[in-house]
Amino acid sequence: MIPFPAQYLLRFDDLCPTVSLQRWQRFLPMIEEFCPQPILAVVPDNQDPGLKLSPPDPQFWNRMRDLESAGATIGLHGYRHISSSHGRSLLPLHPTSEFAGVPENLQRQWIREGLRILRGHGLNPKIWVAPRHGLDRNTLRALQAEGIDLLSDGFARVPFARDGVTWIPQQLWEPVEKPNGLWTICVHPNTATDLQVARLHEFLSRHAEQITSVDRVLAEFPTAKLNLTERLYGTGTLWRIQASRLKKAIQHRFRKSDSD
Numbered sequence: 001m002i003p004f005p006a007q008y009l010l011r012f013d014d015l016c017p018t019v020s021l022q023r024w025q026r027f028l029p030m031i032e033e034f035c036p037q038p039i040l041a042v043v044p045d046n047q048d049p050g051l052k053l054s055p056p057d058p059q060f061w062n063r064m065r066d067l068e069s070a071g072a073t074i075g076l077h078g079y080r081h082i083s084s085s086h087g088r089s090l091l092p093l094h095p096t097s098e099f100a101g102v103p104e105n106l107q108r109q110w111i112r113e114g115l116r117i118l119r120g121h122g123l124n125p126k127i128w129v130a131p132r133h134g135l136d137r138n139t140l141r142a143l144q145a146e147g148i149d150l151l152s153d154g155f156a157r158v159p160f161a162r163d164g165v166t167w168i169p170q171q172l173w174e175p176v177e178k179p180n181g182l183w184t185i186c187v188h189p190n191t192a193t194d195l196q197v198a199r200l201h202e203f204l205s206r207h208a209e210q211i212t213s214v215d216r217v218l219a220e221f222p223t224a225k226l227n228l229t230e231r232l233y234g235t236g237t238l239w240r241i242q243a244s245r246l247k248k249a250i251q252h253r254f255r256k257s258d259s260d
Ligand SMILES: [Zn+2]
Pocket: 013, 014, 077, 081, 131, 132
């Protein structure tokens, strides 16, 4: 059943000790005020130079523990955040990813090690957040083998069961008002502009009573396979996102060749 009015779940990606501290700290007051129960997608052993933006914060893990105690759900955001595989994802939005196409035993090893690292820092990771939406059936099997049966991804308007895992959809990268449905807004603290931060703050203040949490979603929605209408909706959404990304890439290419 599609919820009315819409519900919104917040997800913050790419968190690791070298997250841009100044940029990440812009979000903390609004998390405390409007959405103390977001998904915090943490990279266990970041090796991605693109996420090394501040000196390692000695307080990082402490802060994550505090946020989890306040209600946040900790997400396992890949292992090292290195996208060197060209395997095809179940959600083909990027040509490369960390996990899709990697042999199942290696994926399982990375997931196990990632969970061990996060748990070693006193966190309780509950949900999988694939870097670059890169996941295949081997990822789903490896997750279940390591005790994780929940992920944040997909383009439906309600949570759903697929291949033994519960999917909480993630369809937005900025706040957008929707009439109904469950919408996860994915925020990248490292790259969000001040204008985007201000827009998110304004959106949350207007829709505070519609902000939900992973625990509430799991309690309120039955986990079932998607019906045909919702499967078609998801496929249509995926095509629209792919088309819009392709258009942007072509425009970027033309602008570049104009300036070459
Ligand atoms: Zn990421």
